Amino acid sequence: MKIQQEEPLSKECIQQLRAIKDTMELLSGKWKIQIMGTLLRGGTMRFMELKRTLNGIAPKKLSNDLQELELNKLITRTVKDTKPITVEYSLTEHGKTLDNLIVEIIDWGLNHRKEIIKK
Amino acid sequence: MKIQQEEPLSKECIQQLRAIKDTMELLSGKWKIQIMGTLLRGGTMRFMELKRTLNGIAPKKLSNDLQELELNKLITRTVKDTKPITVEYSLTEHGKTLDNLIVEIIDWGLNHRKEIIKK
């Protein structure tokens, strides 16, 4: 039996696996990337606008996810003193850097659907 | 009070939200993208190699995720009749199309870590 000699992982490789972990911890789940994608296309949006666009999301879930995204500096939350009050959400500059990633997610998803249907 | 008149979502927009859903359903979770990223760099790998590389994954989780990825045609599983038997996993052509997406995930994760540390 051959003894399996594996080289230890390179520093770069370990960093890359950590980067994947970091990104996925922020964005995993059913709704977060849909929220970010919606804000990326729609610009500034109100709570109810988001809720209607993200067909099917429960208000609690939307509220929770928005809070998490705000904590991670990806969106800002602004209360307007209209009557009744409205609350506006928009992407931070840092949040906008997700653009390329979201485009890739969309492109891959569209292509994957084609792949699956093809067979 | 102003009646809120929102245009219905464009067909394209609905398709894009669906594409995000599709992609995230396949790849959400703690380990799947790490598995795909590892196979993308490492080429063909055996079960125990993957387990060692993905530091901390439970064998049940690895086994389950590999099965799901195989069902979705992203990887292939090949049993070799070596003694003891070994099982090799590698990416399908379709699986390899995740390359760009994974690169974006890594890039964004690296940049995000810099952003957070900066402050």
Place this chain on the structure above:
DNA sequence: TTTAATAGTTTCCTAAAGGAAATTAGTATC
């Protein structure tokens, strides 16, 4: 014969995610 490696499976458990429905509180329209 004991130990260890191969690739898992099984069982049991906890934690996290997510949904449904009701509620809150201020304002505005009918």
Place this chain on the structure above:
DNA sequence: GATACTAATTTCCTTTAGGAAACTATTAAA
């Protein structure tokens, strides 16, 4: 005064994700 819209919060519940530990079965080395 009743109803509805704003943006949530609260409570309750179910489902899914994920981890720890033990176990299986084959083979090979010490």
